[in-house]
Amino acid sequence: MSLFFEGAEKKLEVVISDSGPNLRDLGVDFWHALVASADADILSQISNDHLDSYILSESSLFVWDKKLIMLTCGGTRLVNALMHLIQVLGVDAISFVSFQRKNEFIAALQPSTFAEDIALIRQHISGKAYRIGHLDSHHHYLFHSPNPYANALEEKNCELLMYHISGDIAAYLRSQGQNAEVIRQQLRLAELFSGFTLDDHLFSPLGYSVNGIKDDKYFTIHISPQEQSAYVSIETNLDLANYPYPVFAKLLERLQPSSWDIIGFNLAHEESDFPVHLCLGSCSITTSLGYNIHFSHYQQRCQEVLIPEFM
Structure with missing residues (x-):
């Protein structure tokens, strides 16, 4: 039986009120x-x-003075981190919350559903929830609190989620005796993210994570290369529309997924440099806060050869 790991992530973003503490002063024990x-x-x-920037055993955490972004994968229950934050800081210290989940490969293995998570959040913080995408295909859930915060409409964020990667880099990521520096070179991270300080980790038996920071900008890449459940996530707050490199197009070219999703927050994405593809669905939402969300699901225009898995 092949190895399985649930790479699909949950994402939490929290903005602290002006009267709340500076998050970076809370100390490493708090985190x-x-x-x-x-x-x-x-x-x-x-x-x-x-x-x-923190590399986690399941994804990443980024902390600014008044904001945090936390991503977790596997069988984690990320909503509990928000409950911990509310318990320690008090709900009045929280100005804004966004909670996001991608549908999992095997949802039955998760400790909770999105509906259960937001029911817990709504005991403390009101908000609106959305599902983007069909239930029988790739779909995403998003909850956000109703209260706006300073700079919300100026902030940009973009996510690229890949499924079933292939090619030479994918083969290396599934091989024995990998080296983190080799993976950096294969992905050409120094070229794509020039000037960023990098922190990466190789997992056993498989998996690779890297965080990068430069000034107030970040990117993170998480790769779960297991053949039957291969998943890659890339996320950044760079303004990719005005960035000198087509980051997503280059990573798609190198990792060769059979399909992928892109979610842009206050940022539309450019498709011209993508591999030959079909756009199977797209959606644009303007939230009650005026925040623009763009979602698209793509598939490579080629025939995928399926391999039966013995059970």
Whole structure:
């Protein structure tokens, strides 16, 4: 039986009110406890004058003075990190919450559903929830609180989610004796993210994560290369529409997924450099806060050869 790991991530974004604490002053013990509440661990950290970046046993955490973004995969329950934050800081310290989930490969293995997660959130914070995409295909769930915050409409974020990668890099990621520096070179991270400080981790038996920070900007890449459930996520707050490199197009070219999703927050994406593809569905939402969300699901225009898996 092939290895399986649930790479699909949950994402939490929290903005702290002006009267709330500076998150970066809370100390490393606070963050270890918060991450542990979601059933994950901190593996490493890098920092600059603007933010702290943590590689987790399941994805990543980024902390600015008044904002955090946390992603977890596997069997974690990320909503518990928000509950921990509310318990320690108080709900009045929280100005804005966004909670996002991607449908999982095997949802039955998860400790909770999106509906159960937002029911817990709504005991403390009101908000609106959406599903984007069909239930029998790739789909995403999003919850956000109703209260706007400063700079919300100026902030940009974009996510690229790949499924069933193939080619030479995918083969290397599934091989024995991998090296993190080789993966950096294969993905050409120094070219795509020039000037970024990088922190990466190779997981056993398979898996690779990298965080990068430069000033107040970040990117993160998580690769679960297991053949029957291969999943890659890339996320950044770079303004890719005005960035000198077509980051997503280059990573699609190198990792060769059979299909992929792109979610842009206040940022539309450019498709011209993508591999030959079909856009199977798209959606644009303007939230009550004026925040624009763009979602598209793509498939390579080629015939995929399916391999039966013995059970």
